[in-house]
Amino acid sequence: MNDTTAAPRHASFAEFYPFYLSEHSHRTCRRLHFVGSTLSLACLAMLAITGKPQYLLYGLLCGYGCA
Secondary structure, eight states: OOOTTSOOOOSSHHHHHHHHHHHTOSHHHHHHHHHHHHHHHHHHHHHHHHOOTHHHHHHHHHHHHHO
């Protein structure tokens, strides 16, 4: 059975990188990734500062939610 929704497999980074760049070519996509990564890092910093474990959850939600 051929599954057309499966992610392509790449044998090397040289094969993967052009695909990666094409998947992130839209300005909105890049901005959402930046916002999600920034918020995730801020949440990890808050976790380190406060020691409150909910910041780990917040960081995951921000990172994956924006991605």
